[in-house]
Amino acid sequence: MQNICILGATGSIGQSTIDVVLRHPDLYQVYALTAHSQIDKLLEQAKLCQPKYLVLSNGASYQHAKQALLASGIKTELLSGAQALADVASAHEVDVVMAAIVGGAGLLPTIAAVKAGKKVLLANKESLVMSGELFINAAKEHGATILPIDSEHNAIFQCLPHDYQYGDLASCGISSILLTGSGGPFRETPLNRLSEMTPAQACAHPNWDMGQKISVDSATMMNKGLEFIEARWLFGLQTSDIKVVLHPQSIIHSMVQYCDGSVLAQMGNPDMRTPIAHGLAFPKRIDSGVKPLDFQTVSNFSFDEPEPQRYPNLYLAIEASDAGQYATTALNAANEVAVAAFLSGQIGFSQIAQVNQQCVAQMQGCQLDDINAIVEWDKECRSQAQQIISSYSR
Ligand code: NDP
Ligand code: MG
Numbered sequence: 001m002q003n004i005c006i007l008g009a010t011g012s013i014g015q016s017t018i019d020v021v022l023r024h025p026d027l028y029q030v031y032a033l034t035a036h037s038q039i040d041k042l043l044e045q046a047k048l049c050q051p052k053y054l055v056l057s058n059g060a061s062y063q064h065a066k067q068a069l070l071a072s073g074i075k076t077e078l079l080s081g082a083q084a085l086a087d088v089a090s091a092h093e094v095d096v097v098m099a100a101i102v103g104g105a106g107l108l109p110t111i112a113a114v115k116a117g118k119k120v121l122l123a124n125k126e127s128l129v130m131s132g133e134l135f136i137n138a139a140k141e142h143g144a145t146i147l148p149i150d151s152e153h154n155a156i157f158q159c160l161p162h163d164y165q166y167g168d169l170a171s172c173g174i175s176s177i178l179l180t181g182s183g184g185p186f187r188e189t190p191l192n193r194l195s196e197m198t199p200a201q202a203c204a205h206p207n208w209d210m211g212q213k214i215s216v217d218s219a220t221m222m223n224k225g226l227e228f229i230e231a232r233w234l235f236g237l238q239t240s241d242i243k244v245v246l247h248p249q250s251i252i253h254s255m256v257q258y259c260d261g262s263v264l265a266q267m268g269n270p271d272m273r274t275p276i277a278h279g280l281a282f283p284k285r286i287d288s289g290v291k292p293l294d295f296q297t298v299s300n301f302s303f304d305e306p307e308p309q310r311y312p313n314l315y316l317a318i319e320a321s322d323a324g325q326y327a328t329t330a331l332n333a334a335n336e337v338a339v340a341a342f343l344s345g346q347i348g349f350s351q352i353a354q355v356n357q358q359c360v361a362q363m364q365g366c367q368l369d370d371i372n373a374i375v376e377w378d379k380e381c382r383s384q385a386q387q388i389i390s391s392y393s394r
Contacts (some may be wrong), residue, residue: 008100009033032088090116154275155253155266167236178255207250225317333381334359
């Protein structure tokens with residue numbers, strides 16, 4: 001029986017994780033569930049999962065949540081605040097941590113799980129983008145196992161040879177990693193209309209049902225940019241090792257190309273329960289509840305290249321990944337601020353890339369030697385991005 005801590009339980013990945021876990025009561029039990037502000041949803045989940053702890057990261061709602069918990073009669077302990085997140089993620093009773101908080105808020109609890117040597121199911125790509133080498137070195141030093149949950153990285157992981165050595169493509173005969181992406185809801189929108197696109201349109205992803213932030217990132221393809229950086233760190237890749245391929249049907253989740261001409265692809269219906277179940281059970285397989293792929297209905301596979309004018313964020317991310325840690329942390333920070341400003345109607349869709357580009361250009365190189373330096377740099381970059389946004393309305 002494995003004890004699981006689900007960080008970001010009330011989100012899209014968190015809910016899919018609970019769905020898979022509850023299918024296997026003989027294998028998994030829930031130790032802790034965390035949320036930021038959705039108290040009712042958290043209590044509903046607590047009824048189903050009976051965790052030892054609930055954590056509400058937003059301390060301001062603690063009293064309200066405490067009363068709601070008392071009224072519900074659910075027997076569990078309620079904690080709150082940032083330290084409580086790190087505590088449940090690193091508790092000695094915990095075997096597996098699902099890192100599914102959205103954005104930079106996931107960094108510290110995910111790092112806490114890594115430093116406690118846990119099996120970490122990594123959905124929160126932003127934490128790896130923000131801290132890259134420090135994250136990977138901490139995993140090595142503390143014996144943590146990082147299993148990729150992002151569907152593309154999970155697909156790559158499944159298509160790599162079992163004896164793959166970090167960063168050594170040549171000795172396994174790998175010629176490239178093909179990172180696929182759907183191109184999002186605006187793949188065919190005339191370029192001159194992109195600036196008019198609304199948050200509701202940006203969040204209406206054609207194939208995946210996800211949280212708001214990653215949905216907007218998919219529309220700008222910043223998501224693929226973050227995934228490019230994520231892939232470099234997870235598998236030890238160079239920029240030239242990765243090719244981004246548009247595949248609008250989202251059936252192939254990524255591929256590995258070998259020097260003998262073979263291409264291995266991982267396929268499946270676009271449902272995150274597949275990579276979640278893979279990560280949970282690895283190296284075994286368990287039922288995920290996902291419908292099997294029906295090749296009678298998915299016969300039209302197509303592939304294309306992402307246009308730079310349509311997806312400037314993708315290319316900004318690739319440049320940042322070559323510039324170094326200061327640039328990827330800055331880009332991630334700027335993007336979180338810009339996406340929030342877009343969702344609240346402060347800036348237009350095309351201005352997201354503008355904010356990102358300006359912020360990275362203005363925040364020039366610095367050395368980031370530990371997690372505290374990353375957290376400080378992230379704050380400075382967020383504040384710079386806010387200033388850039390304010391300057392637009394002046
Ligand atoms: P959601 O927005 O659906 O959920 C986010 C979760 O994080 C919620 O539980 C939310 O709590 C919690 N949260 C929000 N803000 C904070 C904060 N400041 N501190 C602590 N917790 C917070 O996101 P997704 O599930 O879509 O995505 C989660 C992560 O997984 C992201 O990093 C994303 O990139 C990655 N991912 C997601 C995929 C998907 O299909 N959704 C696919 C691949 C990767 P509350 O609900 O209370 O607000
Ligand atoms: Mg993905």
